[in-house]
Amino acid sequence: MSDRWTQDPAHRPRLRNRSRIRSRRLLFLLAAVALVALIWSFSNRVLPTTSASESRALLPGGSADRPDGSALPATGTGRYKIVVDAGHGGFDPGAEGASGDEEKDFTLNLATKVADLLRREPELFEVHMTRTDDTYIELEDRSGMANAIDADAFISIHGNTFVEDPKVSGTESYYYDSGSQALAQAIHGPLLEALGFRDRGVKKEGWKVLTTSQVPATLLEIGFLTNPAEEAKLLEPKTQDQAAQAIVNGLKQFLQTAGKPQ
Ligand SMILES: [Zn+2]
Incomplete structure (x- = not known):
């Protein structure tokens, strides 16, 4: 076949x-x-391998056109938790300024301004203040608040004092652990720029609110309340607005480098 x-x-x-x-x-x-x-x-x-900040920048509501021009990306599933601490309060007045005003009032005014600025961006920030009135909060309870919520930053606001010499002036920013140094540095620069006070540097110091903090923490001595000229400037609402904005700008810069909460 x-x-x-x-x-x-x-x-x-x-x-x-x-x-x-x-x-x-x-x-x-x-x-x-x-x-x-x-x-x-x-x-x-x-x-x-795309960096966390890059991928987050792609999220809806991203930063490209934020009104303040900052490049901070929008949050993913979380917001930045910020604790703003107004130094002293209640029976503890802090420094007595050249004018007789007390540090605790200055710190509350400025801390409130910082918190208010942050609250303008509720999609980015969850804001906590250690005190909102003239009450004393134990130092470890202040940092404790930040620890309890695992804050992204703890910012303690103070005015400096040196009664022995009213000419002493300037801004200094403190940190304790190495993880907090970047936060102090990020805020220190904009503060100097905004206020034009003498640069007394970013320093390591064992302030109790810093040593007891388990989150990035800084203590800002904005200027010397015992220096009459510096105090007069610090008590001006306009100067406080500028200082508050500088703190927020520096904080954002730090957070941008540190990455976003998950
Ligand atoms: Zn103080």
Whole structure:
């Protein structure tokens, strides 16, 4: 019995043609599958290495056109938890300024301004104040508030004092643990720029609110209340507004580097 193809040789080329077309289609299909697989594995490899800030910047409500021009990305699932601490209060007046005003009032005014600025961006910040009136809060309870909520930053606001010499002036920012140094530094620069006081530096010091803090923490000595000129400036609402904005700007700068809460 003879094969019908062998009987009709005319069919053979057609068969070869068909099989060539089929194998070309197969090759094309394989190439397409390989390409898709390649793209898939590439994208899988690339995505996880995208930095957290980059991927968060892609989230809706991102930062590109924030009204204040800051490049801070919008939050993912969490907001930055910030604790603003107005130094002293109640029976503890803090420093007595050259004018007789007390430090506890200055710190509450400025801390309130900082908190108010942060509250303007509720999508970004969850704001807590250690006190909102003239009451004394134990030092470890202040940092304790920040620890309890695992805050992204704790900012303690103070006015400096040096009664022995009213000419002593300037801004100094403190941190204790190395993880807090960047926070102190980030805020110190904008504060100097806003107020134009003498730069007394960013310093490490074991203030109790700093040593008991388990989150990035800074204590800001905005200026010397015992220096008449500096105090007069610090008591001006306009100066306090500028100082508050500087603190917020520095804080944002720090948070941008530190990354976003999950
Ligand atoms: Zn103080």
